[in-house]
Structure formats: C-alpha cells, structure tokens
Amino acid sequence: MTRKSRSPVSSSAERFATGAPTEPGMSLVEDSTHPTHIDRADPSAIQQSPEFVLLRRRLRLFVFPVSLAFFCWYMAFAVLSAYDRGFMKHKVTGEINMGTLFGLLQFVTTLVIALSYRRFADKKLDPQVDIIKELAGAGKE
Amino acid sequence: MTVQLAAGATGNPAINVGIFLAFVAVTLFIVYKVSSSSPTASDYYAAGSAFNGVQNGVALSGDFLSAASFLGISGAIAVHGYDGFLYSVGWVVAWLVALLLIGERLRNTGRFTVGDVMAFRMKQRPVRAAAANATLVITFFYMLAQMAGAGGLIALLLHVQSKGGQALIITGVGAVMVFYVLVGGMKGTTWVQIVKATLLLLCVTLIGVFLLGKFGFSFSQILEHAAQNSPSGERILDPGAWYGKNAITELDFVSLALSLVLGISSLPHVLMRFYTVPNAKEARSSVVWCSWAMVIFYLGILVVGYGATALVGSDTILRAPGGENSAAPLLAFKIGGEVLLGIVCAVAFATILAVVAGLTLAAAASFAHDVYANVVRNGDADPRSEVRVARLTAVVIGCLAIVGGIVANGQNVAFLVSLALALAASANLSTMLYTLYWKRFNTTGTLWSIYGGLASCLVLIIFSPAISGTPTSIVKSVDFHWFPLTNPGIVSIPLSFLCGYLGTVFSKQPADPGKQAEMEVRALTGLGVKL
Numbered sequence: 213m214t215r216k217s218r219s220p221v222s223s224s225a226e227r228f229a230t231g232a233p234t235e236p237g238m239s240l241v242e243d244s245t246h247p248t249h250i251d252r253a254d255p256s257a258i259q260q261s262p263e264f265v266l267l268r269r270r271l272r273l274f275v276f277p278v279s280l281a282f283f284c285w286y287m288a289f290a291v292l293s294a295y296d297r298g299f300m301k302h303k304v305t306g307e308i309n310m311g312t313l314f315g316l317l318q319f320v321t322t323l324v325i326a327l328s329y330r331r332f333a334d335k336k337l338d339p340q341v342d343i344i345k346e347l348a349g350a351g352k353e
Numbered sequence: 354m355t356v357q358l359a360a361g362a363t364g365n366p367a368i369n370v371g372i373f374l375a376f377v378a379v380t381l382f383i384v385y386k387v388s389s390s391s392p393t394a395s396d397y398y399a400a401g402s403a404f405n406g407v408q409n410g411v412a413l414s415g416d417f418l419s420a421a422s423f424l425g426i427s428g429a430i431a432v433h434g435y436d437g438f439l440y441s442v443g444w445v446v447a448w449l450v451a452l453l454l455i456g457e458r459l460r461n462t463g464r465f466t467v468g469d470v471m472a473f474r475m476k477q478r479p480v481r482a483a484a485a486n487a488t489l490v491i492t493f494f495y496m497l498a499q500m501a502g503a504g505g506l507i508a509l510l511l512h513v514q515s516k517g518g519q520a521l522i523i524t525g526v527g528a529v530m531v532f533y534v535l536v537g538g539m540k541g542t543t544w545v546q547i548v549k550a551t552l553l554l555l556c557v558t559l560i561g562v563f564l565l566g567k568f569g570f571s572f573s574q575i576l577e578h579a580a581q582n583s584p585s586g587e588r589i590l591d592p593g594a595w596y597g598k599n600a601i602t603e604l605d606f607v608s609l610a611l612s613l614v615l616g617i618s619s620l621p622h623v624l625m626r627f628y629t630v631p632n633a634k635e636a637r638s639s640v641v642w643c644s645w646a647m648v649i650f651y652l653g654i655l656v657v658g659y660g661a662t663a664l665v666g667s668d669t670i671l672r673a674p675g676g677e678n679s680a681a682p683l684l685a686f687k688i689g690g691e692v693l694l695g696i697v698c699a700v701a702f703a704t705i706l707a708v709v710a711g712l713t714l715a716a717a718a719s720f721a722h723d724v725y726a727n728v729v730r731n732g733d734a735d736p737r738s739e740v741r742v743a744r745l746t747a748v749v750i751g752c753l754a755i756v757g758g759i760v761a762n763g764q765n766v767a768f769l770v771s772l773a774l775a776l777a778a779s780a781n782l783s784t785m786l787y788t789l790y791w792k793r794f795n796t797t798g799t800l801w802s803i804y805g806g807l808a809s810c811l812v813l814i815i816f817s818p819a820i821s822g823t824p825t826s827i828v829k830s831v832d833f834h835w836f837p838l839t840n841p842g843i844v845s846i847p848l849s850f851l852c853g854y855l856g857t858v859f860s861k862q863p864a865d866p867g868k869q870a871e872m873e874v875r876a877l878t879g880l881g882v883k884l
Contacts, residue, residue, distance in 0.1 A: 290610030293592040306573030
C-alpha cells in the first residue's frame, strides 16, 4: 500500500542487526514468563528507525484525536442530560425527544468509529507493521 | 426489600428449573469436552491464544453483558426511564476506549494478566503486587454486584422465599461456577460465554422485535404507553427522573457517566479476554464484533425496558420480589407465559454464572501469575505449580462469591456495577494509558496512579451515601457519610491521572529507556511476542 516511505531494505536490516543483545537495555527480563525474543534486532534501533516513527505517528494521529472527539461527544450528551433538561426534553418526533435521539446517535457514531478504525488499521497500520517486521528479520508470524 | 410475591405472576418453577438445568448440562458437557487433562499456564489462562476474532468478540460481549445489563438496565429503564438509558449509552461508547487505545497494545505486550503490561518496563515486584491488589478489589466489587442479582432472581424463579433456601441455591450455583473454572480454565469459560451471549442476544432481540410488533412497529407508541403506565408519567421519558433532584444528584449523574465510559476497558476480566486471540489483528476484530453485539443488545434492552413499563407497569415491578431487577422476567411472563419466563430466567441465571466464572478466573490468574509466580517466587515458579495455585485460588474466590451472594441482596445490580467500574477506571485506566503512551512514566508513577486511584475511590465509596445515610444505603442504622456523590468517578479518575503524573515527575528513578523501547516496539508491532 504505502511503501513510499520505505527506505532501502538492506541498509535498514543491517542497522537493526547490529544491535547486540547484551546491551544494557536489552538484558533479559527478570520475569521468566517474558523471555525476550528480540535477539536479532535491538528494540532501541527499531524504535528510532523512520519506519517505526512513521507507524507511531500514524497511529497516534488517528487514535488520539478520535478518542478525544468521541469522549467529548459522549460527555456532551451526559452533561446536557444533567444540566440542560429543557433542551433534551424537547420532542423531535412523536414521543421521541432530543435526549433519546442524542443517545441513539451515540450508538451510530460508535459503530462508525469502530468500522473506520478497522479500515484504517487494515490499510495503514498493518502493512507498516509488516514492513518493520520484515526489516527486523522476524518475518510474518 | 423482598415483598410478597405478586400472586401467580411467576410461572411454573418446574419449567424454569428444567430450562436452567438444561443449560447447565450443555455447558458442563462443553467444558468437559474442551478441557485438556494437564493444561499449561497458557492453556489455562489464555486458552492457548487459539480463539479467533469472532469467537472472542462474542465472548467479550458475553463477559460484559452481565446480569447488571440484562436485569439491572432493563429494570432501570422500566422504573427510571431516560436516566437508566444513560447506562446503555455509556456501555456502548466505552468499547471505543478498548478498541482505539488499549486492546491491541495490551494483546501484544502482555501474556496473561493486566499486571504483565503494567510491570513490563517497571520494577516487577511492587508493580505486580499493586496490579494484583487492584484486580482483586475490582473483581470483588463486581462479583458482589452479580451475586446480588442472583438472590432476587432465585426468589422469582424457584418460589424460594426463605433466606436459608436461597442461600442453599446460591451455594449450588457457586459450585457449578467453580467447576467451570477449575476444569475448563479459560477455554471452557470462553465457550460458556459464547453459548450464553448468543442466547442472551437472541432472547433480547426476539423480545424486542415482538414488542415493537405489538405496538405497530412504532417506538414512539411504546414510549407513550410507558408514560401512561408510570407514576412519573411523561417525566419517565425525560432526563432527571432519577438523578434530577438537585445540583448534587446532577453532578452524580455526570460522575456516573464518566465511570461508565472509562470503566469497561479497565476491567481485569474483560482485558484478560484479549489474550485468548493470537494477535493484534484478531484483538481488533473481536472488539468490532463486540461493538455490534453491544449496539444490538442495548437497542433491544431499550425496547424491553420501556416495554416492561408499558405492559407491566412500574409499580408492579417495584412490588415484585427482586424489585427493579425483575422487570425483564415479569415482562417475559406477561407476553410469553411460563415458558418464556423460564427461558428468560434461565438465560439471566446463566449470565450470572458465566460472568462470575470469568471474574473468578481473572482474579485467580492475577493472584497465581502476579502474586505467586512473580512476587512470592520472584519469577521462577514452575508453571505447573502456578496453575495449581490458580485453581486453588479459584476455589477460595468461589467460596467468597457464595458468601457475598448470600449477604448482598436487593440493591440494583447496575448501580453496584457502576461502583466497580469507578474503581477499575481509577486504578487501571490511567496506569495503562501512561505506560503505553508516555515515555517518561516510571515505577513510582505506576504505584502512585494505581494506589492513588484505588485508595481514593475506595475511601470515597465508603463515605458516600451509597454506603450510609440515606434510606437506600447498604448500612441503614448509622450515618457516617460526608462525601455527597454516590459515584466517586469524577474525583478519583482525574486524581489517579494526577497521581501518576506527580509520581513520575517527583521520582528520582528515571524510566528505563531500553525497556521502554522494547515495550513500545512490542506494543505497536507485536515483535517479540511469544505465542
């Protein structure tokens, strides 16, 4: 999909592979249930690679604003229900009032956000994760 | 609380028991079939990560669609109308937190428990101990809520009025639940959730569609009849019937809303579900499936709740044994007679059973994996002994749940759940978000945010009107409340974020950059995850 950002594989692969597994940050986890399996690549090197930085930026640029948006939208519903009851009481059609409509709209936006995030993640995040995995020599699972 | 049985309105106990026993038999058989004779830790806690997104999505919805949702919310809508509806909205929206911020990253980082993620780049022992403490407290509150629903339901379902008889039945139910957890582990519990969630969704959808049909497929008609049949009249459709009394109750409403939306993705038994799928993509897909299930379910519940007011009437519901919680069963009896009542009660019971099993497993995993294996044995426990400890813990917790169920009775289960959600959001949410997204976050910050949130929330609950000082409090004889709100979320959730920030800033030990890199890479890409 979005491979334009990808730097030449050979150089990146070398860059990851040079990280020695005995570096301080890479010491084995004290917890035996977490044997670390990043042997061939140094996480710090991956973390600083342009491919990873791009992945993190994409993720954060989607996830943070959208989270903030749905949170505010939901709290607006709650605060209006508590403090502007005159408005929420207002009948829209038949017995269905503003508040009920507002609440049902929350259902709709939730589904829209969930589906659009899945689309975004499938198209923009997963391919980038695959690139990084390939570079780190882990390949696909 | 328990008033005289509304004459004749509770159906035939033989049918009720028959349907319920059939469910128990089928699920016990499934649990027995899927269980392996000597499970590894991964089999036991995470079903070997072998479920797919759809299965886990349905199970995830099952884990959350508890008795609180089915009985509590339909009852809250039937009696309080619009203010009960807030719960549904909050619980649908809440899944976005899990989808966008937590689910996939948690799947990639941890293996069995919430503590895995919190302690990943921190000092293992203190953080794991803190995470386990939070898990146990949250789970205990949540379990009380579930068991509180069981008492009223038994009175309705089996005509058992004596406290002793009810206690005996709760014990029996608890024993079945412990069997699920002991024998089936995560795999068995997940299958029980899938069976139960499917039944519950079908049940609510069918009743909802039937009710709509009865009122000429007009939701507005149902509302009109509900308003005619409620003592609050038209006000049941408007906000404020429950929380609209004064400035304090209004603030309480906002506080409740906050807890509802932030609490779900912090519940240990819900989070643990993410480990039953093999990778982040399946974790994502499971939340999307779960969101669909939630939307369908809560639309159905909205119709069921108002339908119960329209057909049964708020007064009759409040007078029935089990009070508010009995709205859905009474409605079922009204429209479908004994058989439908039997089905609805059996499904509600199955729900309590399955959710308590999930809770027990989460608490057992947290104790065995975080406390025993990593704190007591310092990380080198033999996996076999870890599973043994987990099973032992499950038995102990099962007994506690039985005692809790016998003691707690009559409170609205949805309300009790909201307290558990406030605790979960206070102790876990800030810690999870910081550790996943804030580079500087360190051990001191982690401990401050977990304990700060947990302690402040607990203290505020103890001194709130929910515990003492009002006619609906749990303790009626003495009044020691000074905190005005029944739901502490609006204070304790921001406080835990603040504690985490201050703890990090004032700590002399900086975060470990190597570990942070390892965690971030792993959280975002899944590199380094061992299946």
